Amino acid sequence: MSRFASLLSWLFDGYWPAEDQHEDLLVRREDVRRRYVATRLLASGDVADLHLATAADEPATTPGAPYLLKVARAPRDNAALDAERRKLTKLLDAAGATTYREYLPALADSFVTAGRFPRRINVFRFKTGFYTLEQVHERHPTLDGRHLAWVFKRVLTILGFSHRQNTVHGAVLPCHVLIHPALHGLQLVGWGHSVAAGRRIRTLPARYQEWYPAEVHCQRPAGPATDLFLAARCLVYLAGGDPVCRRMPQAVPLPIWRFVRTCLLESARMRPDDAWALQEDFDELLLALYGPPKFHELTLT
Ligand SMILES: Nc1ncnc2c1ncn2[C@@H]1O[C@H](COP(=O)(O)OP(=O)(O)O)[C@@H](O)[C@H]1O
Ligand SMILES: [Mg+2]
Secondary structure, eight states: OOHHHHHHHHHHHSOOOOGGGGGGOEEEETTTTEEEEEEEEEEEOSSEEEEEEEETTSOOOSSSOOEEEEEESSGGGHHHHHHHHHHHHHHHHHHTTSGGGGGSOOEEEEEEOOSSSOOEEEEEEOOTTOEEHHHHHHHOSSOOHHHHHHHHHHHHHHHHHHHHTTEEOSOOSTTTEEEETTTTEEEEOOGGGOEETTSOOOOOOGGGGGGSOHHHHTTOOOOHHHHHHHHHHHHHHHHTSBTTTTBOOTTSOHHHHHHHHGGGOSSGGGSOOOHHHHHHHHHHHHHHHHOSOOOOOOOOO
16 A cells, blocks of 8 residues: 555545555544554553554654654544543643653643544553553563562652552553663653543453452442552562462562552542552562562563
């Protein structure tokens, strides 16, 4: 298919179908005359496909594909991408130039395509070197306590920040937690499920329904404790345990398991709900268990 033909198919049919046509794909933003060229499908989420892309009219200063286009799969999914855009804009504004910004996907642009079936596209700056916890788990099915420690601490950092902005992520799951093993970095993505504290979470990623706590299944208000519950499930998963049955492998030191278990209590009121306070307690526990913090390399290549 020629570039022109595929552009027409994008504009009039709304979506390109096959992966092998990626090099031909152009997404044109009429209002600012911006064009993105999608180069490869990176992943598919619950409501959107994510494509690596370059900006056609930008000087190629960075090699590779510096953008990530998150494209709503159907017009009914536009609302989820719009919710994500609004929440991320608010959080990135609040983060300013602080390090919290590094924990959030870098939203660079957002627009709705023209044509018969308009789709919202959220555009992110693509950061290399990150892996989802699903990919980490595939390579390392039973992660050591020292790695669990740094991953959990960083999850608590971004959750504490987001909760102070009155925002519950609502889907702290292995598909949305990305880590950078070489730099011990972490990004929390997938903000389309997020709600204000005290509101109900209405959309659950299909594969992870069983992971959610009772308040979500019973359509009761969600709060910081809901995110902490899901973060604790992620830790059990990474350790090689059974997150749904709350079974942790013996290899994980008991003090860590006892600590994490408090986040998994049935009743939200019994669980911790301050991520930063929890992080301080966790630091104390780690000091007693492992001594002063050291860098533990995790290889994923
Ligand atoms: N900023 C990002 N960097 C790298 N990969 C990402 C990023 N955002 C999303 N992904 C990948 O795309 C998948 C789907 O993204 P997500 O935002 O969850 O889409 P959806 O809202 O459709 O579920 C994620 O599970 C992850 O594998
Ligand atoms: Mg998702």
